[in-house]
Amino acid sequence: MRKLCITLFILLFASSAYAGKMKVVSTYPYIASIVDHIGGDRVRVNALARGDFDPHTVIPKPSFISKLRKADVLIINGAQLEIGWLPPLLKQSNNPAVNPGSSGFLDLSTHVKLIDVPKSISREQGDIHPDGNPHYYLNPHNIPLLAKAISEKLSECDSRNSSYYKSNCRNFITMWNQKTSQWDSKLAALKGKQVIEYHKNYDYLLRYYSISLAGTIEPLPGIPPTSKHIESLEKMISSRNISFILMDVYNPDEAGRHLSKKYGITFVKLPHDIGAVPEANDIVSLFDEIVRRLTK
Amino acid sequence: MNRLLLILPMILVLVCSSAQARDFSDTSADAKNEISAGSPFSQSKLIPDISLTLDFSCLYRNVSDKKYDTLKSPEFTLASTDEAAHGHDIEEMNANRGFNLNYAEITFYSVVDPYFDLFAVCHIGTDHAELEEGYFTTRGLPLGLQLKAGKFLSSFGRINEQHAHNWDFSDNSLVYKFFFGEEGLNEIGVRLTCVVPLDFYLMFGAEILQGENEMSFGNKGFRSINGAVDRSGSQGPDLYTGYMKTSFDIGDLIVFTGISGAAGKTQNNHGLDYVAGTTTGNAVSADSYIVAGDITLRYSIDSIRYVSLQTEYLYRRQDGTLYNRDVLNNVTISDLRKKQSGLYAQFVAKLSKRWRLGCRYDLLQKNEVKHNGMNAREPENLPRYAGMLEYNPTEFSRIRLQYNHDLSKYEYETGTPGRKLNQEVIFQYNLAIGAHGAHAF
Numbered sequence: 001m002r003k004l005c006i007t008l009f010i011l012l013f014a015s016s017a018y019a020g021k022m023k024v025v026s027t028y029p030y031i032a033s034i035v036d037h038i039g040g041d042r043v044r045v046n047a048l049a050r051g052d053f054d055p056h057t058v059i060p061k062p063s064f065i066s067k068l069r070k071a072d073v074l075i076i077n078g079a080q081l082e083i084g085w086l087p088p089l090l091k092q093s094n095n096p097a098v099n100p101g102s103s104g105f106l107d108l109s110t111h112v113k114l115i116d117v118p119k120s121i122s123r124e125q126g127d128i129h130p131d132g133n134p135h136y137y138l139n140p141h142n143i144p145l146l147a148k149a150i151s152e153k154l155s156e157c158d159s160r161n162s163s164y165y166k167s168n169c170r171n172f173i174t175m176w177n178q179k180t181s182q183w184d185s186k187l188a189a190l191k192g193k194q195v196i197e198y199h200k201n202y203d204y205l206l207r208y209y210s211i212s213l214a215g216t217i218e219p220l221p222g223i224p225p226t227s228k229h230i231e232s233l234e235k236m237i238s239s240r241n242i243s244f245i246l247m248d249v250y251n252p253d254e255a256g257r258h259l260s261k262k263y264g265i266t267f268v269k270l271p272h273d274i275g276a277v278p279e280a281n282d283i284v285s286l287f288d289e290i291v292r293r294l295t296k
Numbered sequence: 297m298n299r300l301l302l303i304l305p306m307i308l309v310l311v312c313s314s315a316q317a318r319d320f321s322d323t324s325a326d327a328k329n330e331i332s333a334g335s336p337f338s339q340s341k342l343i344p345d346i347s348l349t350l351d352f353s354c355l356y357r358n359v360s361d362k363k364y365d366t367l368k369s370p371e372f373t374l375a376s377t378d379e380a381a382h383g384h385d386i387e388e389m390n391a392n393r394g395f396n397l398n399y400a401e402i403t404f405y406s407v408v409d410p411y412f413d414l415f416a417v418c419h420i421g422t423d424h425a426e427l428e429e430g431y432f433t434t435r436g437l438p439l440g441l442q443l444k445a446g447k448f449l450s451s452f453g454r455i456n457e458q459h460a461h462n463w464d465f466s467d468n469s470l471v472y473k474f475f476f477g478e479e480g481l482n483e484i485g486v487r488l489t490c491v492v493p494l495d496f497y498l499m500f501g502a503e504i505l506q507g508e509n510e511m512s513f514g515n516k517g518f519r520s521i522n523g524a525v526d527r528s529g530s531q532g533p534d535l536y537t538g539y540m541k542t543s544f545d546i547g548d549l550i551v552f553t554g555i556s557g558a559a560g561k562t563q564n565n566h567g568l569d570y571v572a573g574t575t576t577g578n579a580v581s582a583d584s585y586i587v588a589g590d591i592t593l594r595y596s597i598d599s600i601r602y603v604s605l606q607t608e609y610l611y612r613r614q615d616g617t618l619y620n621r622d623v624l625n626n627v628t629i630s631d632l633r634k635k636q637s638g639l640y641a642q643f644v645a646k647l648s649k650r651w652r653l654g655c656r657y658d659l660l661q662k663n664e665v666k667h668n669g670m671n672a673r674e675p676e677n678l679p680r681y682a683g684m685l686e687y688n689p690t691e692f693s694r695i696r697l698q699y700n701h702d703l704s705k706y707e708y709e710t711g712t713p714g715r716k717l718n719q720e721v722i723f724q725y726n727l728a729i730g731a732h733g734a735h736a737f
């Protein structure tokens with residue numbers, strides 16, 4: 001027993017000794033990429049969820065607990081996107097530094113304006129997002145808000161490097177605004193077009209660029225398509241001019257492909273996060289790739 | 297006991313120091329600064345997370361309910377009449393042919409303050425309700441430590457901690473059911489866990505528990521009718537558990553494994569003082585030890601589909617004294633030594649967003665019972681096979697069809713005891729409303 005205690009203490013101190021860099025854990029890879037741009041070589045960032053899997057239903061791996069256990073800062077997407085997997089992991093990690101409400105915790109959704117906040121909430125409407133649509137980061141114009149929030153949080157938790165983070169953030173936003181004006185001019189061509197999505201993943205982007213959403217392939221959030229629902233979609237499609245069917249990479253795409261083939265609508269598989277498709281390997285190339293796929 | 301006296305003040309100091317040291321600058325206020333409509337004194341935002349789970353089943357069994365009650369797995373089952381006499385009020389799941397309302401479960405959870413979380417589960421059967429769990433955990437202990445105190449499901453083993461609605465099958469595994477009873481090792485006590493800051497998951501935990509579990513432990517004591525045997529039972533906690541759990545990922549494969557141990561005093565009365573009627577009875581006083589090892593392998597095929605393999609082995613040793621009462625209320629005393637073990641192994645595959653299937657192999661393996669050194673030659677290697685198919689319309693509803701092929705039961709009514717095949721088909725509904733329950737791994 002005594003030996004075990006000694007070994008434990010050695011392990012504890014050894015691990016805190018090599019900690020020169022601030023350890024940041026993010027729930028999704030896109031957040032980690034923004035942190036990378038702002039934190040540079042002063043932080044070590046780890047994303048929990050995979051970018052090619054469904055962000056709503058992440059497998060709560062015990063290895064996430066060890067990452068959370070050692071984190072100085074935890075940055076989440078929020079708006080209840082993590083509700084189905086993060087809370088027990090956070091509880092089990094026994095790390096008071098990153099509990100909601102403590103200084104090492106950042107919920108990015110509190111820094112953007114959420115759309116589609118439901119007036120009444122009932123699961124009659126499927127697995128709805130009660131705080132509004134949480135997929136806000138898929139509008140490039142929201143990214144600078146997130147970058148600022150991250151820069152402030154890093155400065156707060158690691159004040160010695162505050163000016164470093166702030167100047168990185170300024171540089172990032174300058175670069176981002178240049179990229180955004182390119183994306184804006186490309187996406188302007190899609191103004192007024194009508195699309196169908198599988199899940200309401202891209203609504204922030206669609207709204208910003210005045211692309212209208214004609215329907216979703218899933219009848220209700222989180223519920224797989226039924227033949228009855230596809231029938232009603234078909235009725236709608238035949239009376240309207242639908243330009244695209246937007247599909248994520250993780251849901252079954254048979255229904256979308258069927259509609260695309262039958263009605264000659266362009267089928268576009270869009271990445272929703274970094275790693276969803278090989279071309280999207282950081283926050284910039286994620287949007288490059290989304291724009292490229294939408295405008296090709 | 298000495299050690300306990302040392303540990304408790306240490307824990308208290310830790311709790312207090314962490315409470316003082318941390319300065320809570322409230323950054324959450326800017327988060328959702330919505331104006332709540334209605335009363336200026338409305339506290340609706342402070343309502344805890346509440347959820348309700350309902351479990352309903354329809355069962356077919358090839359033996360009648362009356363006969364089923366008399367079937368036993370020798371030396372694993374406690375005699376049901378004795379249990380009834382001692383007020384075991386936990387109804388067995390899927391007990392009757394036809395319809396069963398197995399339970400309703402109400403869960404409450406909330407943060408208490410910056411220092412504590414509170415959690416309670418009320419288990420409601422058709423004719424009684426009880427507090428299944430009610431505990432607090434600390435939020436701010438240093439060094440990755442967490443203290444839990446109250447009534448809770450022990451973290452011993454792999455599935456003991458899981459509530460019935462998180463099981464992959466409609467019933468518990470045989471070895472758990474016989475070692476810990478229908479609701480598992482559920483005790484009043486304290487638990488201290490530590491997550492070690494390494495690159496892989498490593499957790500140590502220890503519990504000091506009251507030791508009321510009557511399947512393996514029990515501390516009520518007993519007295520024979522003439523007073524010749526008088527065991528007062530224990531005064532205070534006398535069940536100790538400890539475990540180590542670790543997990544790492546190999547690509548898309550999650551490996552989760554652990555070892556657990558439990559040691560406690562057993563003082564169990566199965567009718568030593570029971571006078572109504574002419575039945576015999578007995579009581580056991582023993583030192584009991586249980587060790588367990590488990591491993592889970594789960595492989596993600598893609599975002600939706602996975603296959604998982606989970607197995608657990610438990611071994612129980614009891615050394616003590618057996619007091620047997622005959623029909624004339626004479627008590628004979630004999631030396632009792634039991635070595636029993638069991639395991640389960642299950643395979644579960646998630647085929648699509650809504651469909652899962654699985655199979656499970658249960659085995660009550662070793663069953664060595666010695667009275668005064670004489671082996672009672674009880675039957676060993678008693679298996680049960682199960683298969684299930686599950687349809688989950690959403691995360692909040694589940695419909696499951698399960699078949700059990702149970703060869704673990706013996707019939708004692710006929711002159712010579714013989715094995716009785718018990719077949720079950722269970723059609724189960726499990727529904728949840730309220731707060732979104734996030735599942736632990």
Ligand SMILES: [Zn+2]
Nearest residue numbers: 056129199200
């Ligand atoms: Zn969503």
